[in-house]
Amino acid sequence: MKQISYIVFVVIISFTLSFAQGFKIKASGNQTFTFDDKRNQASFFSTTPLEDVTGISNEVKGSVTFDVNDFTTLKGKISIPAASLKTGIDTRDGHLRSPNWLDAAKYPEITFTIKKVSDIKVVADNKLQAKVTGDFTTHGVTKEEVADAVVTYLDESTETQKRSPGDLLGVSAKFNIILSDYDVDNVVLGQKVSDNIEISVNMFGSNSR
């Protein structure tokens, strides 16, 4: 009876481990990474009948926690101040912050709160590709969105220490939103901006902060 229990236990553990997808790196257990470097960027890309518009924020902040051996445990929140988005034209930036658009005074933060991770593909021992589902909030409206993310884990080395102490986590993620879903009036400088906006995040965080 003891032997049967042992075999069942081993089978269950093996079965669980075979489905747990994570990094194969030196670190283990739960790790929390903080994103607060000025090099981190969140951006949007849109098209108008006259020209394409790119807006960038260098004030990405947030943190994520996950078990390095099981990336499905990922939880966290990323945010940017709505007023920090810059398009390269001051007048257009003013329109972006105005009540018709993002209404930065009333809704100062744009956030993405991670809810679950699916479709994990192991690209390399330290690199995973996954679909990250989360609640995206802008202009006071929250909707569930799915981001395609590539996450890279770098163990601390002399090379990474030049950037920041601790292990580093690189995140490159993209997803599309429909502006009208967020009650945003899509006219900037008299041009109708496409209702479909691509949002991307490029950031790295350290687990030493």
Next chain:
Amino acid sequence: MNSSQKIVLFIGLVLIIIVFIVWLTGGSEIFTKTQVYVEKTSELDQLLGLEPKKELQDTFIFGLVPPGLSFTAELISASTVAGLIAVISAALFFFFRIKKQKETTV
């Protein structure tokens, strides 16, 4: 139309054409820009799987129309410069017409 008016009209048209040639060869941007995004990357960024970082760099791009009236540089565009040339040419055109009429009356 007297000879002075013809010269004014010719010079005005040539200058307007030059303005639009400058705009066409300068990238044909719709809006005048004083800053553009340039991409920068590093070896570590590539190791982290990050896309090149975009940074705003001060560069003047002569556009077709001004994007706003925030500051003077934004006003410099093909349409405003061409419009200014047209107004000056029209003023000179009428100035020479009046001058010619006065000469005829005398």
